[in-house]
Amino acid sequence: MQLHVDNRNANQLSSVDTSLDHNIVYDTEDLNLWYGNTHALKSITLPIYEKQVTAIIGPSGCGKSTYLKTLNRMVELVPGVRTSGVIKYRGQSILDRSFKVEELRTKVGMVFQKPNPFPKSIYDNIAYGPRIHGIKNKKILDEIVEKSLRGAYIWDEVKDRLKENAYGLSGGQQQRICIARCLAIEPDVILMDEPTSALDPKSTLKVEELIEKLKQDYSIIIVTHNMQQAARISDKTAFFLNGEVIEYADTNFLFSTPKDRRTEDYITGRFG
Numbered sequence: 001m002q003l004h005v006d007n008r009n010a011n012q013l014s015s016v017d018t019s020l021d022h023n024i025v026y027d028t029e030d031l032n033l034w035y036g037n038t039h040a041l042k043s044i045t046l047p048i049y050e051k052q053v054t055a056i057i058g059p060s061g062c063g064k065s066t067y068l069k070t071l072n073r074m075v076e077l078v079p080g081v082r083t084s085g086v087i088k089y090r091g092q093s094i095l096d097r098s099f100k101v102e103e104l105r106t107k108v109g110m111v112f113q114k115p116n117p118f119p120k121s122i123y124d125n126i127a128y129g130p131r132i133h134g135i136k137n138k139k140i141l142d143e144i145v146e147k148s149l150r151g152a153y154i155w156d157e158v159k160d161r162l163k164e165n166a167y168g169l170s171g172g173q174q175q176r177i178c179i180a181r182c183l184a185i186e187p188d189v190i191l192m193d194e195p196t197s198a199l200d201p202k203s204t205l206k207v208e209e210l211i212e213k214l215k216q217d218y219s220i221i222i223v224t225h226n227m228q229q230a231a232r233i234s235d236k237t238a239f240f241l242n243g244e245v246i247e248y249a250d251t252n253f254l255f256s257t258p259k260d261r262r263t264e265d266y267i268t269g270r271f272g
């Protein structure tokens with residue numbers, strides 16, 4: 001594995017942006033994951049930096065979504081899953097049995113491939129999380145709803161129709177509602193699993209612009225099949241293949257001078 005960004009592996013550093021001293025938000029060390037007999041993640045070691053966009057790329061079935069779902073422990077909902085190794089979120093070992101998964105869910109939001117608003121009003125979609133966390137005061141909820149919709153750059157489009165069902169919005173708008181729903185719980189990290197793959201080019205552009213803005217305040221980890229998208233919006237890129245991280249580097253570096261032949265083959269479209 002080529003690892004250009006991990007300061008703990010100084011010998012392997014070849015293209016590190018040392019001008020930005022970003023903290024590590026997630027640190028994965030020697031993570032393995034099995035679905036029954038399928039060894040889906042193999043010895044993954046990956047530091048994820050805060051307030052950056054980290055893209056996970058690789059061909060179908062290489063373990064991208066699985067890795068994302070280990071970061072919020074959603075993967076353990078699959079029967080027969082086993083893991084070994086360590087994932088630290090802000091220094092806390094989240095795979096430990098003693099770690100409270102509820103704590104993680106308040107800090108880590110997730111946006112899925114297909115927009116999945118609840119069959120409720122736009123307002124209730126955004127207020128859902130805060131209400132679960134016990135906020136009942138209407139004025140406070142109004143403020144959270146407005147702030148979250150503004151944060152997802154969709155306020156102007158929906159401010160006059162907050163009581164309407166979110167299903168009445170376009171796919172791109174629904175996806176930004178889902179992002180606003182994430183923001184309403186004031187997360188630290190946003191996980192995105194191919195958030196634009198179901199969207200048209202115009203909506204994709206809007207979501208990409210939104211991601212660029214969100215990284216000022218949030219750490220974003222995005223799985224994408226779209227290499228142009230990874231190149232456009234991410235700071236770091238990890239290339240996965242057959243459950244392994246083949247190369248992890250500053251995005252500019254990985255796309256311009258990949259170190260591993262397999263990365264080069266993938267990004268030049270020779271396979272995948």
Ligand SMILES: Nc1ncnc2c1ncn2[C@@H]1O[C@H](COP(=O)(O)OP(=O)(O)OP(=O)(O)O)[C@@H](O)[C@H]1O
Binds near residue numbers: 038062063
């Ligand atoms: N629930 C599951 N049960 C058993 N095996 C699974 C399950 N989910 C994924 N796998 C297997 O784990 C491996 C990694 O799958 P994963 O979905 O993480 O890949 P991916 O890179 O996200 O693929 P894609 O780009 O097609 O979404 C594959 O071999 C897949 O078949």
